[in-house]
Structures are given as C-alpha cells and as structure tokens.
Amino acid sequence: MQPNSETAFMQTETKLQRWERRAEWPLAAAAIVFLALFSRQVIAEPHGSEAHILWAVDWAIWSLFVVDYVVRFILAPNRSRWFVRHLLDFAIVTLPFVRPLRLLRLIVLIKVLQKAVGDAFRGRILVYTVSGVILLIYSASLAVFDKERYLPGATITTFGKALWWSITTVTTVGYGDVYPITNAGRVIAVLLMVGGIGLVGVVTAALASWIIERVAEEDTAIQAATVAHVEELRGEIRELAEELRRRGDVDHHA
C-alpha cells in the first residue's frame, strides 16, 4: 500500500465518520419519535386521519434511515466490506414491512447511549446494560402484544399483560400465568431470556469487581501491590543510583 492511497483512505474514512457524528443525534431523535409512534399504533390502533398521519411519519422516518444508509454506503472506502459488516443496518432499511423488525431502529439509541454515559468503566457498563434491558422490555412488550392480542387462546391480551410478561421473562421468574403462543412471540421471549442472563451476569460481575476492590482497600496486608507502589520503589532505587554516582564523582575528584 502506498502512502498516497493510505492518506486518501484516511480522508474518506474521516468523511464517513463526520457524517456518522452529525447524523447520530437526528437518527436518535427519529428513533424516539418512532418508538412513541409505534407504541401509539400498536396500543391504540387509531383509525381515520390519525392513522394516516402516523403512517406518513412512519414512512418519513424510514426515509431518513434509508438516506443515512445510502450516504454511508457511498462514503465507505471499501463498499463491499462495509456492506458485509453492516448487514444489520441493511435489514433495518429493507425489512420495514415486517412490523416488529422496525423496532431494530432503536439500536441507534443504544449507540448514542454508549457515548453519552460517563467515563468510569463499571458505571458505564451498568448504565448501558440497565438502559438496554429497559428498551428491550418495552420493545418486546410492544412486539408480542401486536402479534398475539387477537389470537384465540392468547394470554397476552392487554399491553399491561405484555409488559408484565416481558418483566417476568427477563428476570427468569416465569410464573406462567401469561406466555406467548406464536413462534414470533417465542422468538421474542428467547431474546428476553438472553437479555435476562446478560443482566444478571453484568450486575453480578460489576458487584464482584466492586467488592474485590473494596475488600483489598480495607487491608493493606492483602492488598495487591499497585503500579503506583512499584513506581515509588523505582524512585528510591534511582535516588540510590544517583547518590552512588555523585559519591563516585567525589571520590574521583578527591
């Protein structure tokens, strides 16, 4: 690879990154509007002019995502590689006809969240997991309610029950008073269960990391030597070497 092509590559990459940085917040806003709109569509099932307006806004948001996808595809330095690496984005843009899949657009929210939250790693991962799980619970409730509400034999017949079912699933409680009966509902359930295992895992792991740190702080006898301690030690050895050198010079002059 020549330095020129390398530099060109860097600049194109930067253009793509600039677009992504600028498109981030509008897309996040569009995703939030979409969440409100989708909730209204699913829960209230509006008719007449309201239905038409919601329908129009829905397609406007979809257009935004399409524009973003096309621009990023054009700006990508290696388009075939970019396409393969962004198959999920492709699915979001091309599958708006499968209604629950439209919720995948909310992934842009998680990307924003990832950047917005603070600096401390443990706090960041906790905020990120908890927000992700709340988003997952809400989306799963909407999707399963949309799929099963009118089916004969369904137990998820109100949005409240859908929310209740999502929460009992994500915490792996699973009473069984409410449960999905369609394959689509069961696929959503599996996503919730995987999210639940992740939630328990992250909470426990963050607690373990915190307890181990605090226990170590309590007692220096069991506290691991830190880089800071080794640095101090190195300082003393250097001082010793310094003094030796200085004394050596004095000897020579003497």
Add this chain to the structure above:
Amino acid sequence: MQPNSETAFMQTETKLQRWERRAEWPLAAAAIVFLALFSRQVIAEPHGSEAHILWAVDWAIWSLFVVDYVVRFILAPNRSRWFVRHLLDFAIVTLPFVRPLRLLRLIVLIKVLQKAVGDAFRGRILVYTVSGVILLIYSASLAVFDKERYLPGATITTFGKALWWSITTVTTVGYGDVYPITNAGRVIAVLLMVGGIGLVGVVTAALASWIIERVAEEDTAIQAATVAHVEELRGEIRELAEELRRRGDVDHHA
C-alpha cells in the same frame, strides 16, 4: 466562596447532622412500631376500639416523620437543593393516604442497619443485603395481600400465600400457582424481582471475592504481591542506601 460563609456552612451542616444522629433511633423505633401496626391492620382487619387505637398510633407515627422532615428542611443550608435531593422523604411524608406507600417509612430502618452492622466490608454488605431482602419480602407480602385479598379471581387470598408468593418471586423460582392480578401487585412483583437479582448478585459476588482471596492465600506462587511485600522490599533498599552512606562517610574520614 469566603472562609466565613464556608465556616457558617460547616456549622449549619453540623446542626443538621446532629439532629439526624439524634433522630435516627426514635425514627427507627417508630418504623418498627409502624410495621407491627400495619401488619395487624392488614392481616386481622380489626374493628371497633382496636381499630381506633391503631388509627391514632398510625397518625402519631406519621406526625413524627413530618416533624423530622420539617426540622431537617429548616436546618438544611441550601433548602432548594436539599428538597430536590430528598424527594423520596417528601413522598413518604405527603403520601400516607396511599396505604402500601407508607411502608416506605421502613427505609429509615435500612439506614440504621447500615450503621449498626460490623466493619468487614464483605460481611457488612451480606448482612445488609439479606436484611434488606427479608424486609422487602415482608413488606411486599403485606402490600400485595392488602391489595388483592378480596378481588375475584385473586390467588393471593391469605397472608401465608402472599409470603409464599413473595419468596418464590424474589428467588426467581416463580411456580405460577400464586400470582398478582392487579397493576399495584405487579409493580410490587417487579420490586421483588429487582431485589432478587440484587440478592443473587451480592451472594455470588461476595463468594467470588472470598474464593479468589482464599485461592491466592493457598499458593504463594500465584499469590499477588501485596503492599506489605513492597514495603518490606523498600525497607531493604533503604538499609542498603544507609550502609552505602555510612561506608561513604568512613571513606571520607579515612
């Protein structure tokens, strides 16, 4: 900020802290009396004079909490900031008409517990979690029983069943033989599930911290160097420097 205003701030803060220290135990006692009284009210549903006495004691306890809130509000150096940071206390004091919410008063017990338990961090966090979960199970049982006992189609019809339901929920077992059917009951269930995830997390994390410590103690080859070890090393380097200096002086005098 001037030193004077700083000092004044410190003194007012101290007054507030002194009040909080002195009010702690009376409030905790009031919370325990309230728990007994609330249990009696919910489980036995007494009539006549007993109901009147319980009613009077209930309002006396509420007055205590109001007095504590007002005094702390007056003593607070920055009242608007204090108000915002103590919204939960405001809810406890202003929402006694929503019966299950009165149980929020038990939070003062947890504050006392936090101070009463021992010094070792891991033991402290375990005692704290287990006590908190027991308090949560009991309060949730009372609240859900109070809400659902007389509803048609309810499965939580005795206090024993309410307790049984709380425990199967907090441990995320969730048989489904007993489950809440009201929104209030389901909100209580969510609190129990969150408490359950916390319980599993704290128990596992404390165990992990303990096992890691014990495994390290067993074998010095895999044991992390501690601050104590680095301190010993530093001692030896200092001795070396000492001797070097002493020998240097001897050389000079010679």
Add this chain to the structure above:
Amino acid sequence: MQPNSETAFMQTETKLQRWERRAEWPLAAAAIVFLALFSRQVIAEPHGSEAHILWAVDWAIWSLFVVDYVVRFILAPNRSRWFVRHLLDFAIVTLPFVRPLRLLRLIVLIKVLQKAVGDAFRGRILVYTVSGVILLIYSASLAVFDKERYLPGATITTFGKALWWSITTVTTVGYGDVYPITNAGRVIAVLLMVGGIGLVGVVTAALASWIIERVAEEDTAIQAATVAHVEELRGEIRELAEELRRRGDVDHHA
C-alpha cells in the same frame, strides 16, 4: 486466667476433640442407615414386622445421637457456652417426634464430607456444595412427599414427582406443574430456594476465580506480580548488598 486452669482447659478440650474424632464415622454410618430407613418408611410405608424392625432401628439410631450429645455435653469445658453453641444438636436430639426434622441428623454427613474431600480450596468448596445440594434435594423430596402425598388437591403424589419438584425448585426453574400446598412443604421449598441461590453463587464464583487465574497466566503483561517475583527481587537486592559489603572490606584492607 492462671496457666494451670489454661492447661486443664486445653486437656479437657482435647478429650472432647478425641471423642468427636472417634464418634465421627459411626455417627456418619448411622446417618446413612437412617437415610435408607427413612426413605423406606416414607416411600413404601411398610406394615407388620418390617415396620417394627425399622421402628426399632430408628430408635436405636436416635439413642446413638443422644449418647453422643450427652457425652459431648459432659466433656465440654464450659457447658453453658457449649449448650448455647450447639442448639442445633439439641434440636436434633430432642425433636425426633417431628418426622421431617429427623433428617437434620444428616448434618453429621456434611461434617465428614468437609474433612474427607481434597486439599485445593476451589475443588473442595465445589465438591462440598454439590454434595450438600444433592443431600438437600433428596431430604426435601422425602420430607415433602411424607407431608403432602395423601392431601386432597396435592400435586406431589409420588416420590418421583417430589424429586422432580425439588430439582425444579433448587435450580429456580419452577414450572408450577407440581408445587407444595402445606406450610411445612413451603418451608422446605424456601430451604431449597436458598440452597439454589447458594449453588448458583458457588458455581459462578468458582468459575470466576478460575477464569481470572487462567487469563492472568496467559499474558505476563497483565499478570499480577506474585510473592514469588518479589522474593526473587529481594534476592537480587541482597546480592547487591553482599557485594557492596565484600568490596567495602576489600577497600578497608587495601
């Protein structure tokens, strides 16, 4: 405290310990015989002469536990303190009329297990937890089956179902196809749930400790400095001091 009384205390303590060491295996054997006998009594409900023999062996085992308790009480240096610290043993000996509580005798098995298993801490705690949980599942199945088998409305009607219920409870799956309906059964369920949280906690914690150790072994750049490393460092500093001293002597002689 005088040295004499101290010595006497030490000798009495030794007598008690010697008894405990010698009584350990016979008591464990008695507990295993009791487990077989109790299983037979509960599952097959034998009549006639077999029932009489089982009844006789049951009381003989109980006598063994009584003798052990009395001897230990007599040998204890501070009897009132010993009594308070062994209230569980007192309950085992005095409450044989509450049938499920007789299963508490199996605790002697766990004590033996604790000594019998290997040396590595992590392996030991895993073997100990898994064995304890298996014992808990079997005992809980027997106890709940004994309590609920003939009750109207009971779902635990065969020993197989009791075992199935115990396992779904300890793993916190809780289908709800089988569940206890008596208070005794629900207390047993709570023990199983606590055991289940402990099981998940120990397995996860042991895995975490193992993974952390293995990850550290893989890459010395992130591997914590061990005591062995600090010892090597100390050796080099000592050699340096040694050489300094030797050279100093040479200088002086020169």
Add this chain to the structure above:
Amino acid sequence: MQPNSETAFMQTETKLQRWERRAEWPLAAAAIVFLALFSRQVIAEPHGSEAHILWAVDWAIWSLFVVDYVVRFILAPNRSRWFVRHLLDFAIVTLPFVRPLRLLRLIVLIKVLQKAVGDAFRGRILVYTVSGVILLIYSASLAVFDKERYLPGATITTFGKALWWSITTVTTVGYGDVYPITNAGRVIAVLLMVGGIGLVGVVTAALASWIIERVAEEDTAIQAATVAHVEELRGEIRELAEELRRRGDVDHHA
C-alpha cells in the same frame, strides 16, 4: 520403570494419539450427519424407502464409532485403565438401542470445537459454553419430543414446543405451559437445568473477569503491579549493580 519401557510407552501413546487426530474430523462429520438424520427420523417419522435409507446410514455411522472404539482400545498402552477411563465411549458404542442415548455421539463435536476455537482463554470458554448449550438445547428437544409426542396428557406435542420448552428450562425461566411428564423427559430436563446453571455461571464469570481487568486498566493507582513491572525494576537494580562493579574496578585500578 526402565527407560526402555518408558520409551515404548511413549511410542504406543503416540500411535493412539495419531489415530485420534486422524479420526477426529471423520467422526465429527459422522456426528453431524447423524444429527441431521436423527432430526429427520424424529420429526418427520418417514416411512417406506426413506426410512430404510436412514436406517442404513444410522447403522453405518454406528459402525464407524465401533471401529474407532475398537482401534483405540487395541492401541491403548494400558487397556484396562483405558477401558475404565472411557466408559462413556463404551456406553455410546454399546447402547445404540436406547434412541435418545445415541445423541451422546455428539460429544465428539464438542471435542473438535474445543480445538477449533481461538487462543484467548476467556473467548474460548465462552464460545465453547454457548455452542455446548445450543447443542444441548437441540438434542434435548429432539429426545423429549421423541419420548412424549404421542403420550396422553403430554404438553410437548410439536417439535417447536419441545424447542420452546428446552429454552425456557435452560434459562431457568420455566413458565410451566409446557413440561415433561415421563421420567425420561425429566432426566433430560435435569441435564438442561445443570447446563443452564453452567451457562449463567460461565457468562457471569467471564464478565466479572473482563470488568475486573478493564477497571484495573483505567486507573494505575489501583492497578495491580504486573510481572512486567517487576521485570523493569529488576533491570534497574541490575544496572545499579553493574555500575557499582564497574566503579569498584576503576577504584582498584586507580
């Protein structure tokens, strides 16, 4: 033990290992073909010529496993010890008449997987666990469906329901809308529950290890001193010793 017999032992061991290395992929391929075939047999229950072909391929795969077992038995240096250590392989080969047990052949897949996945320990253990759990879910679904589909009172009547049941069990959700009613089905359920505890344990432990590492990287003040740091320190002490020695020589020459 003489060096000669030692060498002979090493060479025979190598022969066995070479066979195992060469047989690994054909056996894994046979296991995958078997999984497809078994799925077809269980789900579609084909009749006529298709059934005969599947039957023939099934026995051909079984022959492959028998040949592999016999060759390994003959090549084993200590046959009786090898037999005892490979009882599971013996069961796989001798129990093909118990249909669900044939799925044990899939264990060869896990062995291949163990070698195929990458080098980083944490990633390896995660890939390994997740693949193992997916294999377990699929096998358990097939086995329980095969056992219970035509039984009166069964709730696992379609393969979809079997898969749904396996997933709710392995994640310990356990709604109870679908559950096994035979002893064979319940044994499969126990395997799934054990797998579920393992899955939660491994995910949590890997996360804990990762978080602890990342938190330590963030702040050198709490970062454990690594072997690399101690090595740097040792380098400086050696330089000091070097200089001391050099200066000593200069003094002597002077």
